[in-house]
Amino acid sequence: MDMKITFLGTGVAIPQKDRVQSGVLIEYGENKVLFDCGGGILNRIFESGVLHTEIDTIVLSHLHLDHVADVMCLLKANWLCEKLDAVIYGPVGTQEWLGRLMAIYPYMKVKVNVEVREVVAGEEFELSQGCNVRCTDGIHSVPSLGYRVEHDGEVVVYSGDTEPCDSIMKLAQGADMLIHECSFPLDFPMTNHATPDMLRPYLENSDISKVYLTHLYPHMQGHEKETLEYIKEKYEGEVHIASDLMTVEL
Numbered sequence: 001m002d003m004k005i006t007f008l009g010t011g012v013a014i015p016q017k018d019r020v021q022s023g024v025l026i027e028y029g030e031n032k033v034l035f036d037c038g039g040g041i042l043n044r045i046f047e048s049g050v051l052h053t054e055i056d057t058i059v060l061s062h063l064h065l066d067h068v069a070d071v072m073c074l075l076k077a078n079w080l081c082e083k084l085d086a087v088i089y090g091p092v093g094t095q096e097w098l099g100r101l102m103a104i105y106p107y108m109k110v111k112v113n114v115e116v117r118e119v120v121a122g123e124e125f126e127l128s129q130g131c132n133v134r135c136t137d138g139i140h141s142v143p144s145l146g147y148r149v150e151h152d153g154e155v156v157v158y159s160g161d162t163e164p165c166d167s168i169m170k171l172a173q174g175a176d177m178l179i180h181e182c183s184f185p186l187d188f189p190m191t192n193h194a195t196p197d198m199l200r201p202y203l204e205n206s207d208i209s210k211v212y213l214t215h216l217y218p219h220m221q222g223h224e225k226e227t228l229e230y231i232k233e234k235y236e237g238e239v240h241i242a243s244d245l246m247t248v249e250l
């Protein structure tokens with residue numbers, strides 16, 4: 001096994017049964033990297049069997065609450081267990097966002113040692129032990145980044161919140177796994193998010209091995225089978241709908 005992906009949260013800002021907000025844990029070797037940390041993720045980390053104190057690298061797609069609400073909670077839980085260091089990658093604005101929160105919670109500010117690294121589209125950075133990450137812009141109501149994570153020849157791409165678009169699909173070229181948001185069902189009129197009909201043309205003739213759909217609004221309930229069948233009509237790779245605590249090994 002090279003990489004292990006755990007869907008911690010596959011839901012959105014509106015609560016629903018069995019799906020908390022956004023979060024994906026990627027593990028390689030002893031390393032653990034958390035992509036997004038919305039409400040409910042801290043508890044899902046516990047439920048996954050991973051120790052929250054093992055997570056000190058957080059990569060944020062964007063600053064919407066359903067992707068960041070548990071960041072301070074995770075930092076606090078770690079602090080209470082004497083894990084004080086963390087690195088947070090995120091789009092421009094992440095530093096100011098965290099700085100303002102820390103100003104409201106000064107007892108946190110003096111305890112934890114968080115380094116924020118803001119990244120922009122096209123940037124590449126290296127996480128511990130030879131894990132390379134590249135990011136690009138999605139199309140969303142606020143700046144949102146998608147990330148391509150490559151370790152030992154295995155590639156996982158996480159779309160963040162976005163309409164299906166050229167930049168994210170280019171980032172996903174040749175990926176073993178694409179985690180793409182699919183917020184709403186077929187033919188739902190929508191911008192800034194994905195629906196199956198918006199996504200399928202980009203998957204048709206792509207060289208992506210498998211796609212996991214996440215970030216499901218309650219509107220998607222009951223449309224899972226139709227979504228998978230629709231995409232499979234034109235896409236030859238595997239397609240799945242992610243669920244909380246589902247794990248995939250590459």
Ligand SMILES: [Zn+2]
Pocket residue numbers: 062064140161
């Ligand atoms: Zn969003």
Ligand SMILES: [Zn+2]
Pocket residue numbers: 012013022064066067161215
């Ligand atoms: Zn979202």
